Amino acid sequence: MSSKRIVVIGGGPAGMQAALSLAAGGLKPVIVERAGELGGKLKEWHRLFPSMTEANEVLTRLTGEIAEAGVEVMLHTEVEGIALGEGGAHDGAPNGVVLAEGKKLPAGAVIVASGFDIFDARQKEEYGYHVYDNVFTTVDIERMLNGDKVALSDGTAPRRIAFVHCVGSRDEKVNQRHCSKVCCITAVKQAMELRERFPEAEIYSFYMDIRMFGPGYEELYQQAQQESHINFIRGRVSEASPTIDGRIQIKAEDTLVGRPLKMSVDMVVLAVGMKAAAGNEKLAASCDGLSLAPSGFLAPRDMFTGCVSSGAAGVFYAGTATAPKTIGECIAEGAMAAQRAAEYLKSGAKR
Numbered sequence: 066m067s068s069k070r071i072v073v074i075g076g077g078p079a080g081m082q083a084a085l086s087l088a089a090g091g092l093k094p095v096i097v098e099r100a101g102e103l104g105g106k107l108k109e110w111h112r113l114f115p116s117m118t119e120a121n122e123v124l125t126r127l128t129g130e131i132a133e134a135g136v137e138v139m140l141h142t143e144v145e146g147i148a149l150g151e152g153g154a155h156d157g158a159p160n161g162v163v164l165a166e167g168k169k170l171p172a173g174a175v176i177v178a179s180g181f182d183i184f185d186a187r188q189k190e191e192y193g194y195h196v197y198d199n200v201f202t203t204v205d206i207e208r209m210l211n212g213d214k215v216a217l218s219d220g221t222a223p224r225r226i227a228f229v230h231c232v233g234s235r236d237e238k239v240n241q242r243h244c245s246k247v248c249c250i251t252a253v254k255q256a257m258e259l260r261e262r263f264p265e266a267e268i269y270s271f272y273m274d275i276r277m278f279g280p281g282y283e284e285l286y287q288q289a290q291q292e293s294h295i296n297f298i299r300g301r302v303s304e305a306s307p308t309i310d311g312r313i314q315i316k317a318e319d320t321l322v323g324r325p326l327k328m329s330v331d332m333v334v335l336a337v338g339m340k341a342a343a344g345n346e347k348l349a350a351s352c353d354g355l356s357l358a359p360s361g362f363l364a365p366r367d368m369f370t371g372c373v374s375s376g377a378a379g380v381f382y383a384g385t386a387t388a389p390k391t392i393g394e395c396i397a398e399g400a401m402a403a404q405r406a407a408e409y410l411k412s413g414a415k416r
């Protein structure tokens with residue numbers, strides 16, 4: 066059984082799809098998930114860009130299929146490393162994963178779908194997250210939208226809102242040089258959602274560049290400007306500080322007109338980036354052939370034909386463990402990693 070079993074580390078969108086594709090191919094996936102339920106970050110989101118589909122609809126579809134396919138799921142279980150075989154023809158090759166207290170879960174192949182971490186906005190002290198009232202992150206806004214309670218800390222409606230892009234991305238000061246790819250479109254989507262809730266509010270979005278790389282994204286950005294009347298200002302916000310009347314003053318430079326700018330707002334929303342998962346280092350150290358990119362994400366064998374392959378035979382990657390990606394991209398990679406893992410088990414040699 067164990068030689069046909071494939072361990073999928075992580076039950077987010079990438080891991081769930083990998084397991085579904087393996088099960089459809091007659092293999093025995095087991096999802097090992099450290100949280101108490103499946104879903105990864107998807108379970109925290111409200112509506113998904115670019116189509117505004119309810120996140121719960123996608124989550125329910127995936128978890129429903131997992132249940133229907135009878136996929137084995139181990140919740141509240143953390144993978145601590147890749148297990149290496151000893152003796153025999155494949156001495157030293159990965160043959161499962163290591164759980165708490167050194168317990169081994171044997172498998173013929175492993176798919177790493179352990180995802181990403183959210184950048185902790187408190188590291189950007191100049192924005193006063195968790196220090197001043199009414200400074201939120203895009204993650205907080207998703208939660209507020211889910212709870213149907215978007216308001217200032219005193220329960221009133223904001224009259225002026227400022228989104229700040231690239232918080233914890235493209236920023237050497239916090240050692241996060243990469244672009245997180247999804248935060249421009251998330252900020253645009255949320256600005257439009259806040260417009261629906263607060264038709265009278267002024268809404269600003271401070272950006273370095275607007276990166277709208279996906280299908281329908283540019284159209285959403287146009288719609289945000291023309292129909293939702295979101296004001297996009299090219300400039301980096303250097304500081305947020307409280308005012309005497311309980312508002313927040315932000316300082317920025319409008320880099321298009323080359324002038325410094327000060328503005329008082331009621332609500333600041335920090336578009337936080339996708340950071341490499343803290344567990345990547347330990348995972349990579351547990352197995353020869355696994356390595357990290359300078360960003361801290363796991364490095365795939367190459368960016369083209371080997372994008373779901375690691376440098377170790379029998380270990381595959383799916384989703385944001387290797388880089389920021391959208392849910393659709395993670396699901397596509399989940400299916401692809403499953404196919405490669407199945408081929409590996411069949412041939413016993415390919416990666």
Ligand SMILES: Cc1cc2nc3c(=O)[nH]c(=O)nc-3n(C[C@H](O)[C@H](O)[C@H](O)COP(=O)(O)OP(=O)(O)OC[C@H]3O[C@@H](n4cnc5c(N)ncnc54)[C@H](O)[C@@H]3O)c2cc1C
Pocket residue numbers: 074075076077078079080097098099100103104105106107110112113114115142143144145178179180181182183203204207247251337338339344383384385386390391392393395
């Ligand atoms: C604010 C925000 C909004 C977003 N909105 C959208 C959107 O509208 N549309 C869209 O397409 N994308 C969106 N994204 C991106 C989306 O969240 C990701 O593409 C997606 O969650 C990545 O899926 P994943 O499976 O790779 O990782 P994750 O969702 O991070 O799931 C990884 C899972 O692995 C588990 N895990 C990690 N390590 C271990 C371990 N060692 N052992 C066991 N389990 C482990 C975790 O607990 C988690 O459940 C958004 C991102 C952000 C930050």
Ligand code: SF4
Pocket residue numbers: 230231232234235243244245246247248249250273274275276336338
């Ligand atoms: S997607 Fe946009 S907000 Fe996010 S890091 Fe890239 S440029 Fe900055």
